[in-house]
Amino acid sequence: MDPFANRLSKDYRASSDQGYKLIANLHTGITYILVVTTRYPNETGNFSIKAAGRNNITLNPYIGIKWIVPVQPDG
Numbered sequence: 001m002d003p004f005a006n007r008l009s010k011d012y013r014a015s016s017d018q019g020y021k022l023i024a025n026l027h028t029g030i031t032y033i034l035v036v037t038t039r040y041p042n043e044t045g046n047f048s049i050k051a052a053g054r055n056n057i058t059l060n061p062y063i064g065i066k067w068i069v070p071v072q073p074d075g
Contacts (some may be wrong), residue, residue, distance in 0.1 A: 034049065
């Protein structure tokens with residue numbers, strides 16, 4: 001299973017102290033997993049997730065690590 005197969009965004013260079021915005025048209029009846037990382041290892045802090053759409057949106061916490069994949073910046 002390729003963890004990057006359905007990745008919607010990987011624009012870590014565009015983020016700033018003001019935040020990051022991802023707009024995606026998602027389909028009903030499909031479970032999506034949002035993976036959020038920080039710029040630096042061991043960096044922590046508060047963040048928020050806002051979701052909007054024409055249908056009801058349910059956000060459930062998912063805590064589980066199936067694999068760890070190191071992500072390196074493009075050269």
